[in-house]
Amino acid sequence: MTAYLGKAVSRVDGPLKVTGKALYAGEFGTADLCTGYVVNSSIAKGRILSIDTQAALSVPGVLDVITHENRPEIASYNENYTDMDAADGKHFRPLYNDRILFNMQPVALVVAESFEVARYAASLIRVDYEAEPHQADLYAQRSNAHKAPTPMPPDRGDADSAWANAPVKIEAEYHSPAEFHNPMEMHASTVIYSTDGKLTVHDKTQGVQNSAQFISNIFGLPDGDVRVVTPFVGGAFGSGLRPQYQLVLATMAALKLKRSVRLVLSREQMFSFGHRPETIQHFRLACDREGRLVSTIHEVIGETSSFEDFTEMVVVWSASLYQCPNLRLDYKLAPLDLYTPLDMRAPGAVLGMYALESAMDELAYAANIDPLEFRIRNFTDIDPASNKPYSSKELLECYRQGAERFGWSKRSQEPRSMRDGKQLVGWGMATGVWEAMQNPASAKAVINIDGSLVVSSATADIGTGTYTVMTQIAAEVFGLPLEQVTFKLGDSILPKAPLEGGSFTVSSVGSAVKQACETLQQQLLDQAKEEDQSPFSNLELDGVVFEDGEIYIKAAPSERVKIADLLKKGGTPSMEASATASPKKERDDYTTATHSAVFVEVKVDEDFGTIQVSRMVSAIAAGRVLSLKPGRNQILGGMVWGIGMAMQEEGMLDKDLARWMNHNIAEYHFPVNADVHDLDVIFVEEHDEVVNPLGAKGIGEIGIVGVAAAIANAVYHATGKRVRDLPITLDKVFE
């Protein structure tokens, strides 16, 4: 029996969010709060010759202008700037010296009594540079690319000969531009300075402990002097996985001025740090006449910066998803004078799977096989990259249920063969895949004499529903009403949690919450056993039931004890237990992954070339979905992101300036309400006892993976035009 898990529970933090009471990083304050505003460089490479701050400093209300010349001491060693999601290389050190490494690099921070004054004074600062030639063209740097420093699955067979000799084959190159996370809340840090020099920091982050450790290391602050508290995060999608420069600058100002400082980046400045890397993917794919893959050659060139090597899991999926005897993978990085790319929703997978699933569609057409049937013929339940079985892989069921809901059987294979008046109709599909990971995580559970249960862990809720699902897990284990359970997160002093990302929060922190609650239950049962002639004396946890603040014997429900009475007799107002959940060894014998099948209908106007995604069905196999409302919402959000990736999103770079030109959300397009139509989510039943004790694989990323390819394939089916350059805009369809 389950009271809450798998049910549609409304978000426990919903009322705070709809009333404006949820406080985000840039919304905390104190009486002595002052405000910062960042000045960014206007060149991409070179050095600062001088910074004229006189005019800014003379504005009434300006407290200071901090530059590399007058900043407080900060660490110089690279290792001090390493964070939990750092890329390999020499990490960026804000305001460290006169070197300029990328356009819009922060070069000064104005601190003033008010936001308006700080912003105005920032406009008065003049910086003289000595510019050096820069490189911002990925195609021009293609020949300078180096091997990506990341483990790769081994090659198999002889992919080149197999491709050369195959009866059916395709060769294609796919390009995807830089994309920006653009969470609605801009990156912000509020540093509350206490008179004893200790800092309470509200930072927009996906890991409060990551931010706390980062600034402790940079400013040489003793453990315990920095506490990061971030109860709400206004979206992040990966942008909060690494501490961003506003955290360093706000802390620097607070320490220098011995005052509390708030620093919020502008939307323009949200384009001054990490982004999904521009990527070129070359594919050679071949099959026999029955449509069985015989060769896969996937070669990728990704963008990185001049100072770090950003790698992501972009080619690995081509080794694992389908059965194929001959395989060759290549992944290179080309350094550009831009900021280092950054993990962005389903990093790597959305790119690699865009290319793989586009190539699969092209090959299905070359073999004259229905694209869905083609994928089914190449299905494998053994991971060919590791020769391990998947712990579960209900992908065939995703194909079946998704196709049925979509009506795929009514599709005609020929491009331009379906229409609705003046609209060319296209139906396309793709497979999606993402890893089902688990990382060590800790949690604490406290039961109080008033019957309330408080569970905590230093994880985050970036809109993913962490508050809600953890509350559901704890309430379920303890048999308590949801209202009696509180889950605390977003505070660096709470039990250790991994970064909130990678779809592993439910798997990692959820397992810790369950384990902490069960440990606490064991303690309560042990206490009950200590009573004289206790009816519980010979029982273990599986012989008793926790319900509504009582423990009773499963086989004799009239034998029961109130938890409050146990605490009273023990003379304590509460009892607590902590636990650390780690991935079990058994996982090593399996590949663990989530899968999806995405079906898309597009309508392309024959005269105007406008493209609309009129319908999409996504069938998801992600193990057990514990919290249905936020869970479904995550998949819907991923589908919307897929629409953006396929049709709208593109960081437009002026290569002569190495500067993003559309650095605002009027010109960097992502979907609005009118772009989104009929979206349908199916959660396919999937049982998995390997991934973790909850059987939940995580669902933050899987919703977006495959969507761009499914849309591109649908556009081909509608128009006969294969666009291999994202985003698919009307000019490319009809050029």
Next chain:
Amino acid sequence: MNATPARQLRPDAGADTHTISLNINGKQHELAVEPWTTLLDLLREHLDMTGTKKGCDHGQCGACTVLVNGTRINSCLSLAVMQDGAEVTTIEGLANGDDLHPMQAAFVEQDAFQCGYCTPGQICSAIGMIAEGKAQTRDEIREQMSGNLCRCGAYNNILAAIEQAIPACKGGLRE
């Protein structure tokens, strides 16, 4: 009405201040504001009413939507001094204690948000849109709500929430 004396806000840059009168969520305020302060920054930076969100400061995202005399506007595109004498309703002024406005309740029930940052703007915009009488079909709602971006992509649930709340909101703002 609870009138409060004209309040000098945060220390300024020596700019002249203008005294304006604003009714915010039923409470009368006399405020000395600088001419360069937007209605959004007045709320967030000076009055600590952070329920109204800043997502771009350029009128591109709708997160700062409030109701001024019942009409939805982007508060980042209006200087506070332009609103002298106006009645402003923000997200903080919609519920009656713990009793949520029907639009707020519908947003919770339909899970019409994830991170919650665009949500106050979505809710104020939806109430304003219904008062405009333009939301007759689902496609019209989608079009009329397209000035309110949601990066989490909760648009289908936002649409469902608005559809649910329309009957209860028809008379404009609930008393």
